Amino acid sequence: xxxxxxxxxxxxxxxxxxxxxxxxxxxxxxxxxxxxxxxxxxxxxxxxxxxxxxxxxxxxxxxxxxxxxxxxxxxxxxxxxxxxxxxxxxxxxxxxxxxxxxxxxxxxxxxxxxxxxxxxxxxxxxxxxxxxxxxxxxxxxxxxxxxxxxxxxxxxxxxxxxxxxxxxxxxxxxxxxxxxxxxxxxxxxxxxxxxxxxxxxxxxxxxxxxxxxxxxxxxxxxxxxxxxxxxxxxxxxxxxxxxxxxxxxxxxxxxxxxxxxxxxxxxxxxxxxxxxxxxxxxxxxxxxxxxxxxxxxxxxxxxxxxxxxxxxxxxxxxxxxxxxxxxxxxxxxxxxxxxxxxxxxxxxxxxxxxxxxxxxxxxxxxxxxxxxxxxxxxxxxxxxxxxxxxxxxxxxxxxxxxxxxxxxxxxxxxxxxxxxx
Ligand SMILES: [Fe+2]
Numbered sequence: 135x136x137x138x139x140x141x142x143x144x145x146x147x148x149x150x151x152x153x154x155x156x157x158x159x160x161x162x163x164x165x166x167x168x169x170x171x172x173x174x175x176x177x178x179x180x181x182x183x184x185x186x187x188x189x190x191x192x193x194x195x196x197x198x199x200x201x202x203x204x205x206x207x208x209x210x211x212x213x214x215x216x217x218x219x220x221x222x223x224x225x226x227x228x229x230x231x232x233x234x235x236x237x238x239x240x241x242x243x244x245x246x247x248x249x250x251x252x253x254x255x256x257x258x259x260x261x262x263x264x265x266x267x268x269x270x271x272x273x274x275x276x277x278x279x280x281x282x283x284x285x286x287x288x289x290x291x292x293x294x295x296x297x298x299x300x301x302x303x304x305x306x307x308x309x310x311x312x313x314x315x316x317x318x319x320x321x322x323x324x325x326x327x328x329x330x331x332x333x334x335x336x337x338x339x340x341x342x343x344x345x346x347x348x349x350x351x352x353x354x355x356x357x358x359x360x361x362x363x364x365x366x367x368x369x370x371x372x373x374x375x376x377x378x379x380x381x382x383x384x385x386x387x388x389x390x391x392x393x394x395x396x397x398x399x400x401x402x403x404x405x406x407x408x409x410x411x412x413x414x415x416x417x418x419x420x421x422x423x424x425x426x427x428x429x430x431x432x433x434x435x436x437x438x439x440x441x442x443x444x445x446x447x448x449x450x451x452x453x454x455x456x457x458x459x460x461x462x463x464x465x466x467x468x469x470x471x472x473x474x475x476x477x478x479x480x481x482x483x484x485x486x487x488x489x490x491x492x493x494x495x496x497x498x499x500x501x502x503x504x505x506x507x508x509x510x511x512x513x514x515x516x517x518x519x520x521x522x523x524x525x526x527x528x529x530x531x532x533x534x535x536x537x538x539x540x541x542x543x544x545x546x547x548x549x550x551x552x553x554x555x
């Protein structure tokens with residue numbers, strides 16, 4: 135059991151990491167919302183303070199007076215049981231509270247959390263600790279969202295401002311990890327086990343029957359994806375799911391998000407500004423629909439989330455992760471990891487699976503507003519596995535289930551193929 139001082143230290147470390155992500159932004163970058171999916175950094179910062187205020191301070195301090203009477207309206211994301219809130223698409227429509235005021239809000243919530251942990255009785259601490267821990271994992275989840283949103287915000291042709299100086303990018307190209315790893319399948323235990331933290335959607339642990347399958351040892355590269363586009367991939371309806379075909383046509387997709395062509399050469403927008411498209415880097419910023427169409431074109435398929443988890447667990451993928459947020463290297467990499475049977479399952483890009491985001495057998499969302507965290511999203515979304523260059527190392531597990539709508543592509547999402555054995 136961690137001491138109170140250790141709990142506070144861990145709390146502050148996660149909170150400071152969020153502010154560190156925003157440290158190099160200009161004040162104008164904090165406020166804009168270039169499209170509906172993106173939240174301005176100012177909103178993330180306020181929302182993360184609100185989460186601790188609403189789920190910890192309000193619950194464990196009797197007669198609690200909020201820091202500001204209207205901040206719950208402004209910074210509640212989607213918790214209907216908490217109350218009314220600002221419409222998601224308008225998070226970038228106002229200039230107040232200022233960035234400075236939001237930072238003050240964070241500091242005040244931090245001070246109150248610290249005082250509460252220092253002064254509450256042991257029973258309160260026991261009840262408070264799990265929700266505080268959820269709050270820290272929530273904060274880390276938003277750290278990844280922040281990086282994807284900052285990338286979207288800085289996607290400003292023709293300037294393409296850099297989030298990080300490109301000279302700090304270390305191109306880590308190993309030799310490509312050719313081939314496939316065969317897994318026998320069987321009746322496989324899937325889901326969270328043990329004492330460590332996991333979100334509710336990773337439970338209950340249960341059995342899935344897997345047929346023998348093969349998983350690709352490496353991620354799909356830009357060069358491989360380019361071959362798909364040059365083979366008319368976006369113009370061949372036989373490769374596409376009906377919904378995906380309609381979305382691709384309506385949005386005039388011809389390539390992954392952030393690809394640009396100039397004088398016949400291909401470039402991509404990155405957190406280092408506009409860079410030449412590197413053929414051997416993993417393809418990134420594709421939707422589920424594109425990943426699925428690519429797989430069909432390649433004569434393969436996407437793995438199910440259960441196949442992915444079984445492969446990750448049985449090959450010890452957590453012991454040899456690829457690039458994660460702590461590496462401060464925001465371009466995903468490919469290539470053989472000599473210690474790994476299958477390279478880079480953890481980190482680099484989130485890998486689309488063919489599994490719909492659905493409850494595991496016996497799943498029940500927790501009581502109260504916190505039950506809205508995961509359970510109510512279990513329709514019309516697809517599961518992604520493995521984390522990305524933007525995922526904090528403490529935040530990823532072999533059982534972790536990320537989920538997005540199949541048309542979303544502004545997160546760090548890529549492709550690993552599977553096939554029947
Ligand atoms: Fe949130």
